[in-house]
Amino acid sequence: MKEPTVRVQKIKKDTIKTRLIFFGALALALLLCSVFCEHLTPYDPYVQDLKNAKAPPSLEHLFGTDRYGRDMLSRVIVGSRTSIFSTLLLVGIVTALGTMVGVFCGWHGKWIDTVLMRISDMFLAFPGLVFAMAVAGVLGGGLQNAIIALVAISWPKYARIARSQTLAQKETPYLKAARLSGSGTWKIIFKHILPNIIGPILVTSMLDIGTMMMELAGLSFLGLGAKPPTAEWGSMMSDARSLLSSVPWVTLAPGFAIFISVMIFNLLGDTIRDYADPKSGGR
């Protein structure tokens, strides 16, 4: 009798842990750069040197200089403080606020839930950036106001997730047991509910970092966020907009800085999502 045929199967390796470590490390590097940015700059980013204005990239000035002769590399590095750090701050505030509201609504229920959820409906009814622009416009420019504006449009999403998760948790037998055994509200919320619902919320916020960074930069670009001379990538680009064809590096450097940071955070967010929910399989 004939020998049974043997076929070779291609095996798909699971690279998710490697990816997680790799993008995590890159993101951490960006974060460290934004924290210690003052110590990393080769020149003072705010000192003007008009003799050396609009110098093209060279060994001395890797990214060239802007029209006031400021070193672009230093400005981009310092800009990471405003851009990355404020984005993370923004995401942190939104996550905390949204989660608090959502857990409160889900736990308390009754009329407070209805009222808060209708309010979040209203916020969701606005196209996000339009509303943020209006808020920033009304409050006046400035990074702080831009952050407030973005918090105002983003919290309902988190509140919704936290609320539905809390409601689901509330129905689980172990939580009913905890309530019956007389644990206090705060203890239940912090010891039982939060640890169980924080996963999906954190994944959502990781996925949002990139978008938020771009929106914040967009507001700054419109003059509604950080104002010059503060080094912020969005406003730096807007500032040098008219010089794009003659001095391209002044816009390209912050542009690519945004692009690369957003990309890293997007990739990290995606990987974390895949890690948390393997079923979503590289979507």
Added chain:
Amino acid sequence: MRSPYRITHAAFLTSPPGGYFIKIFLKKAKKYPPPGLPLWLGIAYNFTVRFGYLCKVGENNVRKYVIQRLIQLIPVLIGITFLSFAMMRMAGSDAITEMYGDKGAVAQEVIDAKRAELGLDKPFVQQYFSWLGGMLTGDMGKSYVSGRDVFKTFTSKLPATLLLTALSILMTIVISIPLGVLAAVRHDKLTDYLLRFLSFIGNSLPNFFVAMLLMELLAIKLGWLPVISNGTTVKSAIMPTLTLAIAMSAKYMRQVRATVLEELNKDYVTGAQARGVRSRVILWRSVLKSSMLTIITLLALSIGSLLGGTAIIESIFMWDGVGKLAVDAITMRDYPLIQSYVVWMAIIYVLVNLITDLLYHALDPRIRLGVSEG
């Protein structure tokens, strides 16, 4: 028995002038499009008939749903307008401070007189209702800066923005649906990786950066297109459309891919394979048809971010639409203009979402026939 073709109030509300047409149309409508129509007309026919059936008596649950959705709309609209109104008031400055603020020495009597004239001395809620009344009748006050009628200015610029939005959506559909489907079909193959990589890049590029790169490349280096738009022409529309479509396609392509991939993993695909149906046929007839429901919804949801995105792009390319108007108004602190922009954009957004939702219901037999899955 009530006539099955009676049009409900809901139908009148959704399309006041169209109601009678639907009524007449439905009387003659048949389930299948008449033979001999070109494909797209057939599809249009199908949509119209189904939407019409939605509004007619007989499919009670759907009718209820439509009415329910319209009723739900009322508090949302009130909320939107109230929020916009309150926000501008909270800003701490009103028309008067804007008008006289810089000049410093204006007699208090003059200010008070002006206040009374504009109704700013009345209580907050009363101000809101008179403002709301004005808004509904098309009287949204005058611009602080130009002194022109806000509503007229707004409506004169709206078509340009709607055109830009429509073009971008069209381009997004043309780019992202085929590519998204392709990526899903070639799941985990080279094509898929390449397309995903491209969409990652598109997703991480801020639209103002894309705008500047395109401007540099297409207008300055190659000189094919005008740098800033000179009127609402096709040529000046290309770059803003492209910019908006790139960012939107990148995001949307991923969603299309995920949706199609999810459908491809459903049991009915295996079922059709077991009956020996060619994969091409499964894809076109079943998978894409099922995916379209989700894809349409996702597209409508992304219109929100598009409406916000138009503002930045319009002001970069000097496209003369409401987005640029709003950005200018924000820099000038021209509150009536900002207000009308926010309110109308929100209303447009809400209406788009409503229409999508109804369309979804009209297209999905599970919901149309009132059967819940499970």
Added chain:
Amino acid sequence: MSEILRYEHVDISYNGVKVIKDVSFTVSEGEILGIVGESGSGKSTLIKAAMGLLGDTGLVTRGDIWYKGKNLPDLSAGELRKLNGPELGMIFQYAGSSFCPIRTVGAQLYESMTEHFDMPREHFFARALDMLEKIGFENGQRILDSYPFELSGGMQQRVGIAAAMLLNPSVLLADEPTSALDVSVQKQVVEEMLLVRRSFGTSIVLVTHNIGVIGAMVDKVLVMKNGEMVEYGETQQVLNNPKEDYTRLLMSAVPKLKR
């Protein structure tokens, strides 16, 4: 009786993990083979392999599946596609979900027919109504105009049988066709499968964990455990006189009903 389907030393792996180890059996014309085993023993995988339904990650890594002189795992997707339907038919555990939920049953049956045979619409619908009547549906036209979710579980299962039999396959592979049904409906479905064999002479491979169904309709039994075959032989012999401990265990797990 000549044999029609033969598995020879079949191994199946999913992404490098072997789930079926060295399984061999044969099915003759008009014969009903039952494959039993607990959940996760690889019963369904075994029959899906014949139709190439293992998905992207599954592969027959060793062995051959012979059907009418063709080695199924070595056929291209296109060739296999032509066999699926008119040669090999399948009934799923949830036949309802093997149809696209937003298209009518009739449209999908017509589609699978035209994929294999050139047939005018009227001709097909006459035939479909005839088949549905045989399966015991009084109002066939209503079934054809329905969406899958409008039918009850038992109806879906019987429509699944009708869908497979419309293409008149030589071998019908049934993947737990009765497991999701009420006992009374189970009986109906079993009877319809027996009817199919009587009227068309179709061979049936029936995957189930229901020993009662095995006793009622199966000629030969294959007992599976953890992807390996434990016992294989004539039904009466295996049921009355099991050789292996595992088979005995499986038998004793069946609740006995006194009449």
